[in-house]
Amino acid sequence: MELTTLGVFRRYEELRERLPQMPAEPMTRPVGSLLDLVSEIDVxxxxxxxxxxxxxxxxxxxxxxxxxLKRVGKSICILTNAATKEPQAQFAKYAGLGFPIAAGEVVSSRSIAVAAAERFPHVRNWAAILPAAAGIADLPDGIVTQASNARSFWEAGGYLFLSSKGWTPALQQRLVKRLKARPAPVLVGNPDLVAPREYGLSIEAGFFAHDLLDSVEADIRFLGKPYANAFNAAIQAANTLGIPIDRSRVAMVGDTLHTDILGGAAAGLRTVLVTDHGVLKGTDAEGLMRQSGIRPDWITRSI
Ligand SMILES: [Mg+2]
Structure with a gap:
């Protein structure tokens, strides 16, 4: 995969069978900012x-x-596929940057992956694919990482693939070998292929997970956008009053067609594509929408 917007777009298109289905394409309307949507959207x-x-x-x-948005009474929630940091650290990051959010208003795919591990009661010894410095307080007891205890890591009963930091092609090859020899579930806490960084695009856990799927017949599950589990978790988090939320009045605001927009639409939500700061920056967004058939309800340069 070429590490450019177009290279990543092509890889996502190759993977379409593994992604949710896009419902009927909406007519995309441009908006100046999210404040233009307050009569149509509650969350x-x-x-x-x-x-x-x-x-x-x-x-x-x-x-x-x-x-x-908060001042006019809207609910907000950050729904992120970032899984390297513990949930508490992720909340601290966004609160520390000044975003007006409460602890329950940041939902990370890491929490969804950790919760999913509970559905494998027969797996006692999980291993996490995480850099040595990452926090592990929220992970199952006795968890090891590739750096903390290499021997237990390769003998684990299941893997939580949370971060690509420190993960190398050599380690990936070794994991393929291990899964071929002895199958184990792999829960992928970040389904993204790449993430936009200050310096460009970084390769993320989803990239390695799809490579695993290409290489070995394994029980690999994706937790996070564009899959329904992410949107269900965020709506549950936003729904603190217990009143059922009308999904047609929830908007997923994102910069990536194959994760935020496809996933949001497949989950029955409205969608807003942001073009000027993320993966579509400087590209022909209209051309990519036409090519993929993935289209948001609204498009804006910035929120
Ligand atoms: Mg993004």
Whole structure:
């Protein structure tokens, strides 16, 4: 895969059979900002990378945009596929950058993956694919990582693939070999192929997970966007009053066609594509929408 927007787009297109189905394409309407949508939308779900931040840097005006939505009584939730950091650290990151969010308003695919591990009661010894410095307090007891205990890592009963940081082609080859020799479930806590960083695009866990699927017949499950499990978790988090939420009044705001927009639409939500700060920056967004058949309800340069 070429590490450019177009290279990543092509890889996602190759993988379409593994992604949710796009329902009927809506007519895309341009909007100046999310405030134009307040009569139609009650709950805004925000992708983080490429919408609110680039890496660890907030995109100018986004803190103010969330403040303005909160002031007019809208619910907001950050729905991110970032899984390297513990949930508490992810909340601290966005609160620390000034975003007006409460602890329950950040939903990360990491939490969804950790919850999914509970559905494998026969797996006692999980291993996490995580860099040595990452926090593990939220992970199953006794968890090991590739750096902390290599021997237990390769003998684990199941794998939580949470981060590509420190994961190498050599380690990937070894995992393929291990899964061929002795199958084990792999729960992928970040289905994304890449993420926009200050310096360009970084390869993410989803890239390696799809490579695993190409290489070995294994029980590999994706937790996070574009899969329904992510949107269900975010809607549950937003629904703190227990009143059922009308999905046609929930908008997923994101920068990636194959994760935020496809996933949001497949989950029955409305969708807003942000073009100026994430993976579509400087590309022919209209051309990519036409080619993929993935189209948002609304399109905006910035929120
Ligand atoms: Mg993004």
């Amino acid at each position: 805004f779900l925000f992708d983080a990378f490429g919408v609110l931040v680039v890496g660890d840097t907030p995109i100018p005006g986004t803190v103010e945009a969330l403040d303005a």
